[in-house]
Amino acid sequence: MVLPSEPEFEQAYNEVVSTIKASTLFQQEPKYEKVLPVVSVPERIIQFRVSWENDKGEQEINNGFRVQFNSALGPYKGGLRLHPSVNLSILKFLGFEQIFKNALTGLNIGGGKGGSDFNPKGRSDNEIRRFCYAFMRELSRHIGQDTDVPAGDIGTGGREVAYLFGAYKQYRNSWEGVLTGKGLTWGGSLIRPEATGYGLVYYVEQQIKYATKGKEDFTGKKVAISGSGNVAQYAALKVIELGGKVVSLSDSKGAIISEAGITPEQVFQIQDAKLKFKSLEEIIGEASAFASSPVKYIAGARPWVHVGQVDVALPCATQNEVSGDEAKALVAAGVKYVAEGSNMGSTQEAIDVFEGERVATQSISAPAVWYGPGKASNAGGVLVSALEMAQNSQRIQWTAEKVDEELHTRMIALFNESIKFAEKYTAETNKESLPSLVQGANLAGFVKVADAMFAHGDVF
Known part of the structure; x- marks a missing residue:
């Protein structure tokens, strides 16, 4: 049930329901329609x-x-x-x-x-x-x-x-193991701090490989990132590791833009300073890594309309941080891949812009944009949290390599599951366009939960 005083919940509910109803799921398997009023x-x-x-x-x-x-x-x-x-x-x-x-x-x-x-x-x-x-x-x-x-x-x-x-x-x-994100000496998991950012980049890596039939990866890609907290920091480091160039970060007070690319040293110094609640404006004025490689600071701004030509956009700050107009600016700047490190990082107007571009005729004048929703693209954090629960139950701690391998493997599986459901239940007439990842993620998650609810008698 959605109450009129709950705008954020209403937005999330409508986004899920509208994409599921736009698919052929209820036509092919009508029983699933009964789940919506219960699961909500x-x-x-x-x-x-x-x-x-x-x-x-x-x-x-x-x-x-x-x-x-x-x-x-x-x-x-x-x-x-x-x-x-x-x-x-x-x-x-x-x-x-x-x-x-x-x-x-x-x-x-x-x-x-x-x-x-x-x-x-x-x-x-x-x-x-x-x-x-x-x-x-x-x-x-x-x-x-x-x-x-x-x-x-x-x-x-x-x-x-x-x-x-x-x-x-x-x-x-x-x-x-009643909480996850614990310290490493008392039940925590290695790779947990990095998990959401790393998982986001692993997800986008699959977008790029799928869309280009394996011909491209992050090498040489310009990547705009918002936020400067945990998710943005580790997403930036993983992008740089994979050969991409990070051109922006931001916080609630402003954004930094770097045409040359933000360096790992700058990210590390941001990490340390953010623990002391310092703003980016303070950090770039004090941290030594910014003296040797200056960046442009724009007060009161998000990065999207200031980054110039980019290939990838990763909102990693908070909800509704990409507006419809900002989405249009990103499209005009040539963005090809958008994926959310934050929850519901794009407004519905922005999603409509990205999805509209995806189904448009692919040409120089109307390039395709592929949007990945947060419930899929930022699932790495909760994924490793669940792996932390498994380690707690076993009373052991896995190596960083094992956790990262599980994270990488499961993010690929998650991406492929979204593709499978999007293709199975699509109602789109343009069969040449890339599958809708937002529709696929909603369908894949919804059907799995619905099947369990039927089995338990929650829906009948």
Whole structure:
């Protein structure tokens, strides 16, 4: 059920439903239509008060949430977001997307999301610890390794996960894999910090190979990236490793543009400075790597209309960060591949632009653009989180090489599954165009979840 006061959830719901209804799935197999009104309602929503004490000895109150959306395929799985913008609509949108994203991984995990409107920026370690313990006091009643396994998200990094895990262990007297993104010495997985960024690039690598019949890869490609957090950082490093040129990064205050290409050293220095909550503007004025290789800083801007000619665009910041007009600017700049490192990174208007270009006649005047939706292209993070759960169950830690190999293999499988469903249920008349990855991802995830719901009696 979509409420009028839930615009983010309404957008996510409409995007999934519209693409599924535009396919031939319901014509070929009508039973699946009965699943939509069931899967769109969370199995459980938990909302609670978080009362904690700041460093001045004052009581502060925040709202806590956990949306346990769907457990057909396994324990609820999804991050905990700590940010002032957090509300039920955003968490329902994220949880709804998480259902199908998690299904696409091929692993046994359901969909959920949670968090609080608490802002960790500017808070002391002691304040964050007290908040995390207060938050987990209630949340611990509703989660567990076989019930619901939260993870990090915006505002919830390694420090916050550690405090949350310590609180859970204290309240429940149980050491278990109840959170993912843990430290390496107490149950974490290698490659987890890199997973979303690496997985995104592995996904785009398949787009390029499929579209060019194996003739091209990242070598020589100009890549525009937004964001400068974890996902953007590791996506940039992997692009550079594979021979591409990263021409932009950004944060909430502005964007940096580099015609020569952002270097690994610059990314490493951004990583260090972002841990201290510094802005890109501050970083480029202080970090030594930017003295030897200057970049252009544009205050208050996203990179899309400023990057010039690009081959690949990777939104890696937050939701709705590519508008319809920005999508048109990217098309005019020659972009061929767009894939989201953020959740719902493109507005519906932007998706319409990209999808319109995809089905248009492929020519110099109307080049094809191939768009990959976040529920598929950024699934690497939750994929490795599920691998962390597997390692916790086995009480072992895999090598970085094994985790990266599993990530790479499963991102290829995820991409191929989207292609298979897009081709099987397409209703498009232009059979020469590339398959719709957004439709394919929605169909593949939806059918897998629906089949489990039928089997369990959730739908009848």
